[in-house]
Amino acid sequence: xxxxxxxxxxxPIAIDPPLKDFGIVEPGAKLPAVxxxxxxxxxxxxxxxxxxxxxxxxxxxYAGTVIAPGGTFEMSxxxxxxxxxxxxxxxxNIVFEGFSKPTVPAMRCEVLLPIKAxxxxxxxxxxxxxxxxxxxxxxGTPFKILSSNGAAPSFVGFDPSxxxxxxxxxxxxxxxxxxxxxxxxxxxxxxxxKDCPILPCRIRHDCTGSKADAGRFSRKWMFKEQxxxxxxxxxxxTVKLHAESENSEPKAGPNKPGAYSPAFKQITGVTSxxxxxxxxxxxxTPRGEEEAMVSFDFTPAEGFTGMLYATLRVASPTxxxxxxxxxxxxx
Numbered sequence: 137x138x139x140x141x142x143x144x145x146x147x148p149i150a151i152d153p154p155l156k157d158f159g160i161v162e163p164g165a166k167l168p169a170v171x172x173x174x175x176x177x178x179x180x181x182x183x184x185x186x187x188x189x190x191x192x193x194x195x196x197x198y199a200g201t202v203i204a205p206g207g208t209f210e211m212s213x214x215x216x217x218x219x220x221x222x223x224x225x226x227x228x229n230i231v232f233e234g235f236s237k238p239t240v241p242a243m244r245c246e247v248l249l250p251i252k253a254x255x256x257x258x259x260x261x262x263x264x265x266x267x268x269x270x271x272x273x274x275x276g277t278p279f280k281i282l283s284s285n286g287a288a289p290s291f292v293g294f295d296p297s298x299x300x301x302x303x304x305x306x307x308x309x310x311x312x313x314x315x316x317x318x319x320x321x322x323x324x325x326x327x328x329x330k331d332c333p334i335l336p337c338r339i340r341h342d343c344t345g346s347k348a349d350a351g352r353f354s355r356k357w358m359f360k361e362q363x364x365x366x367x368x369x370x371x372x373x374t375v376k377l378h379a380e381s382e383n384s385e386p387k388a389g390p391n392k393p394g395a396y397s398p399a400f401k402q403i404t405g406v407t408s409x410x411x412x413x414x415x416x417x418x419x420x421t422p423r424g425e426e427e428a429m430v431s432f433d434f435t436p437a438e439g440f441t442g443m444l445y446a447t448l449r450v451a452s453p454t455x456x457x458x459x460x461x462x463x464x465x466x467x
Contacts, residue, residue, distance in 0.1 A: 150173075150174040158244065159245065162217070173208065173239070174206075180205060183232060187231075192217075195211070220338070253337045259340050269323070277303060277329075279327050284307050322363055324445060356383065356385055356400070357383060359380065359381055364460070364461045368463070371438055385397060403417070405451045407449050409446075413437060415434050416433040441467055445461075
């Protein structure tokens with residue numbers, strides 16, 4: 137512990153704001169934040185280290201910065217919103233010399249598409265195999281649901297053969313009979329809305345948690361998000377897609393950054409595990425110290441239409457990892 141003493145005591149710092157809530161944001165948005173750190177004590181305070189809780193947060197190195205008694209220091213950070221819907225929280229652990237209990241400003245955002253699921257998850261934990269999703273347009277505009285997880289939607293209280301399109305629907309879902317190995321991580325709702333053809337809903341299940349990518353520790357890299365939403369594309373037409381790979385080795389602690397493997401930026405190839413699409417690896421470009429952008433050309437098969445859930449296998453010298461590409465494919 138830098139400086140010794142005060143093991144269970146945080147530095148006398150007031151944070152303004154303690155939480156930066158960005159509210160509803162667009163997928164992938166870059167969200168800058170400034171935190172004012174006010175030294176309420178009677179002695180100077182020196183920052184030993186800063187450690188974001190999430191790789192979605194980037195910031196300068198502030199180690200060595202001294203805040204005088206009664207003084208204020210402005211610390212900048214940037215949070216990147218996920219590409220998929222849901223709430224994202226991130227924290228910054230600031231350790232001051234002489235204090236091992238960190239000072240922790242926080243950030244939060246919620247990613248929403250034009251159509252949202254009221255329930256954040258398809259929640260199939262603890263033996264639950266079925267439930268409902270309430271899917272609605274945020275602006276109140278009526279729309280149609282074309283498919284639910286690749287099949288005809290199972291509506292509650294709605295008959296598409298005679299009822300007019302609505303702005304909100306209740307859908308049944310079921311994971312009964314789905315095998316644990318290779319279980320899909322996402323329940324996909326396909327709509328006719330141009331600005332939201334695909335709505336991915338995360339499936340929470342014992343087989344989609346840590347079991348879904350148990351090899352990430354030995355492989356030493358993983359995907360930042362395990363899905364690429366290609367939107368609406370045409371059968372037989374190639375689109376250029378990207379997915380971010382990142383280091384999967386955890387830091388040892390606020391004062392002990394990990395020694396990272398370069399495996400996350402050594403991608404060697406991408407193959408499609410479905411006959412309904414082909415893929416061609418086009419490159420891997422490092423982005424900062426812990427991330428890289430994996431690029432590939434993706435082509436849905438001629439004659440295929442509807443919701444496409446294609447599993448791709450990405451290779452590196454340390455092992456392989458799978459990622460899903462989802463799309464609404466039209467003729």
